[in-house]
Amino acid sequence: MTEVSSTLPTFAELGLPSPLVSALERRGISAPFPIQAACLPDAIAGRDVLGRGQTGSGKTLAFGLPLLTAIAGVQAAPTRPRALILVPTRELAVQVQDALAPLGRSLGLHTKTVVGGMSMSKQIQGLRRGVDLLVATPGRLTDLIERRECSLADVRITVLDEADHMCDLGFMPAVSKLLDQIPSDGQRLLFSATLDGDVDKLVRRYLHDPVTHSIAPAAAPVETMDHHLFIVDRADKQDVLAEVAGRPGRTIMFVRTKHGVDALAKKLARVGVRAGALHGGKTQSARTRTLAEFREGKVGVLIATDVAARGIHVDDVSLVVHVDPAADHKDYLHRAGRTARAGERGTVATLVAHNEVRNTERMMRRAGVRALRSKVTTGDDTLIRVTGAQRPSGVPVEPEPEPRPQRRGPRTGGGRDRRPRGRFEGRGEARQSGRFDGDRDGRPGEHRDGESRDGLRHTGGGRGGAVRHEGGRAGTGRHDNRRPRPEAAR
Numbered sequence: 001m002t003e004v005s006s007t008l009p010t011f012a013e014l015g016l017p018s019p020l021v022s023a024l025e026r027r028g029i030s031a032p033f034p035i036q037a038a039c040l041p042d043a044i045a046g047r048d049v050l051g052r053g054q055t056g057s058g059k060t061l062a063f064g065l066p067l068l069t070a071i072a073g074v075q076a077a078p079t080r081p082r083a084l085i086l087v088p089t090r091e092l093a094v095q096v097q098d099a100l101a102p103l104g105r106s107l108g109l110h111t112k113t114v115v116g117g118m119s120m121s122k123q124i125q126g127l128r129r130g131v132d133l134l135v136a137t138p139g140r141l142t143d144l145i146e147r148r149e150c151s152l153a154d155v156r157i158t159v160l161d162e163a164d165h166m167c168d169l170g171f172m173p174a175v176s177k178l179l180d181q182i183p184s185d186g187q188r189l190l191f192s193a194t195l196d197g198d199v200d201k202l203v204r205r206y207l208h209d210p211v212t213h214s215i216a217p218a219a220a221p222v223e224t225m226d227h228h229l230f231i232v233d234r235a236d237k238q239d240v241l242a243e244v245a246g247r248p249g250r251t252i253m254f255v256r257t258k259h260g261v262d263a264l265a266k267k268l269a270r271v272g273v274r275a276g277a278l279h280g281g282k283t284q285s286a287r288t289r290t291l292a293e294f295r296e297g298k299v300g301v302l303i304a305t306d307v308a309a310r311g312i313h314v315d316d317v318s319l320v321v322h323v324d325p326a327a328d329h330k331d332y333l334h335r336a337g338r339t340a341r342a343g344e345r346g347t348v349a350t351l352v353a354h355n356e357v358r359n360t361e362r363m364m365r366r367a368g369v370r371a372l373r374s375k376v377t378t379g380d381d382t383l384i385r386v387t388g389a390q391r392p393s394g395v396p397v398e399p400e401p402e403p404r405p406q407r408r409g410p411r412t413g414g415g416r417d418r419r420p421r422g423r424f425e426g427r428g429e430a431r432q433s434g435r436f437d438g439d440r441d442g443r444p445g446e447h448r449d450g451e452s453r454d455g456l457r458h459t460g461g462g463r464g465g466a467v468r469h470e471g472g473r474a475g476t477g478r479h480d481n482r483r484p485r486p487e488a489a490r
């Protein structure tokens with residue numbers, strides 16, 4: 001584990017080229033965060049790095065800056081990127097691109113995102129013009145490679161962000177196939193707030209003598225985060241949620257299923273709280289719009305499945321609410337980590353019924369979290385003090401439009417996506433297009449929770465009815481198999 005000293009070197013001292021240091025300063029980033037100070041020297045020296053830093057600790061720049069430094073000075077050939085960042089969700093890809101593209105420009109580097117749900121023809125055009133850094137989700141990138149619109153033969157530095165999550169989601173076979181196409185002497189960086197599970201397999205197979213930089217123990221809660229467990233009677237839960245949603249300040253509420261997200265958004269609209277609803281059953285344009293409105297402060301509440309749990313950064317989120325308890329301690333930490341980022345303070349509240357207290361507290365202990373427990377109802381003093389809860393106006397607002405099912409295959413130049421259905425063995429990008437959505441037809445709970453770190457298989461044609469899940473969620477031991485399957489991030 002890396003010792004964090006109180007005086008960190010400057011970005012220039014860490015070896016970044018001066019145009020990059022100036023570009024960082026122009027964005028108000030003048031001194032490195034500890035994970036960046038720890039990782040940069042080794043990564044710039046060309047070492048493979050395993051980086052674990054808490055949520056909001058600045059991992060994007062910890063891998064992004066050495067990556068840009070590594071590829072500066074040489075232009076990519078058409079369709080042959082020189083650097084690749086793989087991420088599990090579309091929103092995260094766009095966010096990483098937004099963070100790194102302007103920095104890359106300072107070195108004359110061109111960045112492009114390729115993700116599902118967006119125009120493939122535009123992505124193809126961009127690749128043909130030449131892309132230095134490609135940020136991608138595995139499924140779309142695989143498609144483009146199969147269409148011979150992209151080759152990984154020139155990639156010399158690869159990053160897996162949220163590496164453990166990509167394995168959890170079943171991206172492992174797709175990720176391995178992609179990594180197999182990258183020259184084996186290239187540099188690899190793996191990052192996440194939680195590195196475990198199948199990541200070991202990736203590390204053994206693809207990393208050379210990696211150096212691990214971990215600025216906190218495996219289960220280390222963010223110090224600036226307060227955790228609360230609110231016990232509510234089931235009959236009161238919706239009213240309590242409405243009061244919490246009526247608070248001033250930016251709030252993210254996590255719900256297990258897409259159906260649950262839409263239902264809560266509708267209920268809140270009826271009592272006067274306009275909330276954005278984000279899940280994998282929405283069209284990509286709706287997903288993008290909802291997140292943008294939340295970022296811009298047009299809506300103060302975002303209700304989301306775990307699709308928004310990993311990596312997503314929105315400034316000033318002061319409260320995260322687990323409407324349904326997280327599936328495990330890792331999901332708890334990542335959901336919670338949407339608040340208290342980059343040294344800010346934040347509050348995390350979990351609402352549970354009496355019979356959920358034991359399991360939820362056990363999960364919190366595994367997360368290394370100590371939560372204050374209180375029994376609350378509407379108008380409760382503790383609830384108001386902790387969350388700023390306010391009774392909403394009661395005047396209905398326009399609810400979110402009904403989600404439209406996503407088009408299955410992206411079109412290129414007028415043609416259909418010819419990728420065979422269900423060819424990913426796991427819950428990969430195929431899930432991104434909604435093919436494996438457990439409740440995409442609005443029937444929550446019809447699927448068992450079959451999420452497994454190492455045993456999940458999807459068989460059949462990939463349409464909802466033909467999906468078979470094997471195994472429970474490995475490693476948790478206490479996961480209730482009869483609960484609705486949480487939506488996988490996509």
Ligand SMILES: Nc1ncnc2c1ncn2[C@@H]1O[C@H](COP(=O)(O)OP(=O)(O)OP(=O)(O)O)[C@@H](O)[C@H]1O
Pocket residue numbers: 028029030031032033036053054055056057058059060061192193310311312313337341342
């Ligand atoms: N050196 C820095 N100085 C100031 N702000 C920074 C610095 N590094 C990162 N940030 C800001 O901190 C915020 C969180 O960074 P980032 O999204 O990279 O966190 P993360 O570690 O990847 O979190 P997660 O585990 O949730 O993905 C971003 O808004 C980023 O711009």
Ligand SMILES: [Mg+2]
Pocket residue numbers: 059060161311
């Ligand atoms: Mg991140």
